[in-house]
Amino acid sequence: MTSFGTRLSIAFRIALRELRGGLSGFYIFLACIALGTGAIAAVNSVSTAITNAIxxxxxxxxxxxxxxxxxxxxxxxxxxAFLEGFGTVSVTTNLRSMARVPDGSDQSLVEIKAVDEAYPLYGRLVAEPDQPLSELLAANEGAYGAVVAPLLLERMNIKVGDDLLVGNTRFRINGTIVTEPDAISDGFGFAPRFLTSREGLFASGLVATGSLVEHAYKIRYADPAPTAQAIRDRAQAEYPTAGWSIRSSDRAAPALTENVERFSQFLTLVGLTALVVGGVGVANAVRAFLDSKRTVIATLKCVGAPASVVVMVYLIQITLVASVGILAGLVLGAIAPPIVANYLSGILPISAEATLYPRALLLAALFGMLVTFAFAILPLGHARKVPATALFREQGFEASGLPSWPYLLAMALALGALAALAIFTSEQQRIATIFLAAMAAGFVLLRVVAMGIAWLAKRSPRINSAALRLAVGNIHRPGALTPAVTLSLGLGLSLLVALALIDGNLRRELTGNLPERAPNFFFVDIQSGEIDGFRNLVEGMAPEGKLIEVPMLRGRIVELNGTDVAKVEVPPEGRWVLRGDRGLTYARNVPENSTVTEGEWWADGYEGEPLVSFAEQEGRELGLKIGDTITINVLGRNITAKIANFRTVEWESLSMNFVMVFSPNTFAGAPHAWLATLIDQDATAAEEASILRSVTQRFPTITTVRVKDALDVVDRLVGQLATAIRAAAAIALIASVLVLSGALAAGNRARTHDAVILKTLGATRAMLIRAFTYEYMLLGAATAIFALIAGGGIAWFVLSQIMKLPSNFLPDVAAMTLVIALVVTIGIGLAGTWRILGQKAAPVLREL
Incomplete structure (x- = not known):
């Protein structure tokens, strides 16, 4: 009996000899594998490049x-003094406020950053003109110096050398910011940067008790440098109630890093969808290739080659060809980071030099090889099962049934390994699991849909049109393209519909529904001595408007049930609550837009232990329940409160909502400012501008945020994200088109015989073209209907269950999907069919 090694050697030699003839029949196979692998490699390489740069x-x-x-x-x-014991300290102060031109004709919200003479300890702030920062920020002729983002000059129609009023002080713009080294670590801002000295900021009167101000103390270590953990431990031990947030340079921008990782995981899953859709193309391509090799396979079996050798020959060929496709995809992934770096160079210090990220490339290669093996094994099993005599007689493997159980087991193991790899390499394993389960359900549903289409076609009434009758017959006959076309287009179009509906609903919410429900203005940092005058001014200018005022403090959660939050395992979706300071308030009654869902609200005049009402969703995500305790640090003092109730919060309304609302006695005597909103849906743009100008001039230390301006910023960000999402959806759709092309190529042999026989019996080319057009139209329309239902369901789940936003079906998306399905199906179908109709009859008839 021939040993396995000998059989493998023989199979390898035969495989290499056959490949000398080129890769004919494998081009779609190559494209599917390269596209999916490249998408995964590129996304993970870029993500790694960004996180490594940070x-x-x-x-x-x-x-x-x-x-x-x-x-x-x-x-x-x-x-x-404690901080200075670790090295050189630089202090910066950040807050938002209003900048206005001296004549009061215009004003704008700005992100103020006030720095000391030691700033920056690392890196360099580059300005235009490029002068020392101390000169640009120096006071001169009664005005403090400032450098600003170029956007502020455009927004207020001013230039370098002009003066602005901020708070109670005059500032002169001495330059514009080109590069700010620590902009990312300071977090995202809704307004242009206004950088000045700390002396100038404190002279403005903006820093007062209760103001929303961040003071950052940045340290450059003296030798010997301590570890970040050692500093945290000492700070906690010596100043347990300081309430400071500590961040080391290895976690310079944790929010950005986490968001990049989440978005890359999302795109990786989309890329995996493209790869799995491409796997269907692999199966079609392998089936078509083996079908074209029927004579070779039959010859090998007739001369005594064991079935295992036949399988080895073509498994080796498939593996080698897949390796070429994977390599092409890895090249795409490798060149993606330097390309992206050119666009992000002004934001992140990403090197534009070519750098390989082995883990990202290895992950993509594993995905590519597993998909190849999982989808190629069944056609190989068919080739092993069919006897040589049957191969000489039959047109292909369609009637050969399922392969033997080892091949089915091998396919199941490969698919299991693929799912495990996707889940265990994802930070949000629950979402990855749901995603993969939905994809598997999509495969099953599409198979059922294909069977349903064939069932309906088989039972359709007799049609007078010969072309339409032939089209309907083609849909349900043995070896029909119905399953292949439905599966090819179904997943890609469903994903496209889902992403389009999510994008459309987000934009509709931001530009349509949300502005109608949202307040016109937020007023921040209203001091207690200003609240009465502010109220009289706003109510006088907007008598029909609704002014809501609440006390406002800032605090950080430091303990949950007595355990340091740094030691509490929290799901990713709930971490934002524990990151940084949160807005806090107290109230005697349940706030508007809230409903108590569990527990009881405290009685009016309550004087017992501190109580807190927690937002229900966020509380559940943190694993909290009624009776648990949270400890917050407010103004350097730790306060522990018991959770008295949970309440729903309508975050999407942009009203004054808080994660935590405390009983009034909790902050008795604590200094605080006020936060207010104005809702006046009938106010015109001119009236809003008048209110903004009057409040800014009368109360220069109050920060006024026009909600529509903030929504415009968010809308631009959503648009940028949508571009990346559309690109990912396009990859999935391209994969679907490739798979469809492969499916049609796999059925070309049977189509050729059908066309020749029909032409021999008198059918004209025009009639056959009409028949095939009708067939592809019916299949495309049926698939589009499924995509609308499935994609709509996915979009509803993401919007309503994850984002907690309204979900609406958008008819324009439906129309677009139907058009895409019909154009793609008919176009590709007829492109392949045109060549078939040109085949001469005699050579084909001789093979029958």
């Missing part, structure tokens, strides 16, 4: 080795 350039991005942040208060002399 990590390796952490000192520059943080402008220090470690950063201590305090909100609403400065460090005490003892705390400052």
């Amino acid at each position: 990590s390796s350039e952490g000192r520059t991005l943080l402008a220090g080795d470690v950063r201590f942040e305090l909100d609403n208060r400065e460090a005490t002399s003892d705390e400052l």
Whole structure:
């Protein structure tokens, strides 16, 4: 008996000899594998490049080795001495406020950053003109110096050298910001940057008790450098109630890093969808290739080659060809980071030099090879099962049934490994699991849909039109293209519909429904001595409007049930609640837009232990329940409160909503500012501008945020994200088109015989073209209907269950999907069919 090694050697030689004839029949196979592998490799390589840049350039991005942040208060002399014991300290202060031209004709919200003489400890702030920062920020002729983002000059129609009023002080714009080293670590801003000295900021009167101010103390280590953990431990031990947030340079921008990782995981799953859809193309291509090799396979079997050798020959060929496709995809993934770096160079310090990221490339290669094996094994099993005599007689493998159980088991193992790899390499394993389960359900549903289409076609009434009758017959006959076309287009179109509906609903919410429900203005940092005058001014200018005022503090959750939050395992979707400071308030009654769902609200005049009402969704995500305790740090003091109730919160309304609302006695005597909103849906743009101008001039230290302006910024961000999402959807759709092409190529032999016989019996080419057009139209329309239902369901789940936003069906998306399905199906179908109709009859008839 021939050993396995000998059989493998023989199979390898035969495989290589056959490949000398080129890759004919494998081009769609190559394209499917290269496209999916390239998408996964590119997304993960770019993600790794960004996260590595944030990590390796952490000192520059943080402008220090470690950063201590305090909100609403400065460090005490003892705390400052403690920080200076680690090295050189630079202090920056951040807040939002209004900048206005001296004549009062215009104003704009700005993100103020006030720095000291030591800033920046790492990196360099580049301005235009490129002068030392100390000169640009120096006071001169009664005005403090400032450098600003170029956007502010455009927005207010001013130039370098002009003056602006901020708070109670005049500032002169001495330049514009080109590069700000630590902009990313300071977080996303809705307004242009306004950078000045701390002396100028404190002279403005904006920093007052209760103001929403961040004081960041950045340290450049002295030798020997301590570890970040050692600093945290000492800070916690010596100043347990300081309430500062500590961030080291290896985690310079945790929110950005986490968002990049989440978005890359989403795109990876979309890329995996394209790869799995491409796997169907692999199966079709392998089936078509083996069908074209029927004579070779039959010859090998007739001369005594064992069935296992036949399988080895073509498995080796498929593996080699797949390796070429995977390599092409890896090349695409490898060149993606330097290309993206050119677009992000002004935002992130990403190197434009070609750098390989082995883990990202290896992950993509594994996905590609597993998909290849999983979808190629069944056609190979068919080739092994069919006897040589049958291969000489039959047109292909359609009637050969399922292969033997080892091949089915091998396919199941490959698909299981593929799912496991996708789940265990994802941070949000639950979402990855749901995604894969939905994809598997989609395969099953599409198979059922194909069977349903064939069933309906078989039972359709007799049609007078010969072309239409032939089209309907083609849909349900043995070896029909119905399953292949439905599966090819179904997944890609469903994903396209889902992403289009999500994008459309988000834009509709931001530009249509949300502005109608949202307040016109948010007013921040209203001091207690200003609240009465502010109220009288706004109510006088908007008598029909609704002004809502609530007390406002800032605090950070430091403990849950007595356990440090740093030691609590929290799901990714709930981490934002524990990151940084949260807005806090107190109330005697249940706030508007909220409903208590569990527990009881405190009685009016309650004077017992501190109680807190927690937003239900966020509380569940943190694993909290009624009676649990949370400890927050407010102005350097730790306060522990018991959860009295959970309540629903309508975040999408953009009203004044808080994760935590405390009983009034919790903050008795604590200094605080006020937050207010104005809702006046009948206010015109001119009236809003008048209110904004009057409040800014009368109360220069109050920050006024026009909600529509903020929504415009968010809309631009959503648009940028939508571009990436559309690109991912396009990849999936391209994969579907490739698969459809492969499916039609796989059925070309049977179509050729059918066309020749019909032409011999008198059918004209025009009649056959009409028949095939009708067939493809019916299949495309049926698939589009499924895509609308499935994609609509996916979009509803994402919008209503994950994003907690309204979900609406958009008719324009339906029309677009139907058009795409018909154009793609008919176009590709007729492109392949035209060549078939040109075949001469005699050679084909001789083979029958």
